[in-house]
Amino acid sequence: MIHRSKYPTVFGGAAACLLVLTTVATAQEASKSPGPKQYPAEMNQKFVDPNADVERFVKQFENQGRDVYAKREAIARAVGPRPGEAVxxxxxxTGLFTQLFAQRVGSKGRVYAVDIGPAFLKYIAEQAKKQGHERIVETVLNTQDSTKLPAGSIDAAFLCDTYHHFEHPQAMLASIHRALRPGGRLIIVDFDLRKGASQFVKHRARAPKEAYFREIAAAGFKLVERQDAPVLKDNFYAEFRRTEHKPSVQP
Ligand SMILES: C[S@@+](CC[C@H](N)C(=O)[O-])C[C@H]1O[C@@H](n2cnc3c(N)ncnc32)[C@H](O)[C@@H]1O
Incomplete structure (x- = not known):
């Protein structure tokens, strides 16, 4: 359906011109600033498509040139899910960590693969079946406001290069807090906007990790010192423990 403007054409033309100039100015400012060049809602568009080309993402995510893929075993070891735990x-x-965690929690454990992308979840379920993990891995289609996990259902929540994709971080953190059992762990691996960070990281990180940590602390989590955390090139590794502090945002 075509919507006709109720404003005269001249006004419409001037407004369009102003809009173009403003957009250009904003884009120029953005290219000078250290902030992200892409914003979560924009980045997530390609993931929510039910017909997303998952093989393309497998090539992108499961690639030796990717920091967290090259160090995936060290990361899984540091997260260290124990047999019988729910993660x-x-x-x-694409379930890179889901399958590694499934090996660790074993047949009495559970790994919830949570994602906003239905095509990813279908692929993960197929892979779980191929690897004999179909009784361990459960896929969960969630939203930008909720993990859709029941209260007190998990021992640990793990996010790899996902925190900066959250469109509503406080709502997601409140939902994670609710899903974790008392004393449960939240582990975050994400792009580190440290001095000397690559252009790749600068284009994606929403903020320096200290800003993320403040958001996470406000949601009822305490940073845990891990001297043995894996050292990553583009990412930080951080671990938090759920505290009894009630987050201000309710899921
Ligand atoms: C860069 S990929 C990382 C995938 C995987 N963790 C890895 O490291 O290979 C980011 C993922 O976050 C998902 N995502 C974005 N916002 C989300 C949200 N609010 N809740 C759950 N998943 C989300 C996207 O669909 C995408 O699969």
């Missing part, structure tokens, strides 16, 4: 891989993508 949520939030923003599971």
């Amino acid at each position: 949520a891989d939030i923003g599971a993508g």
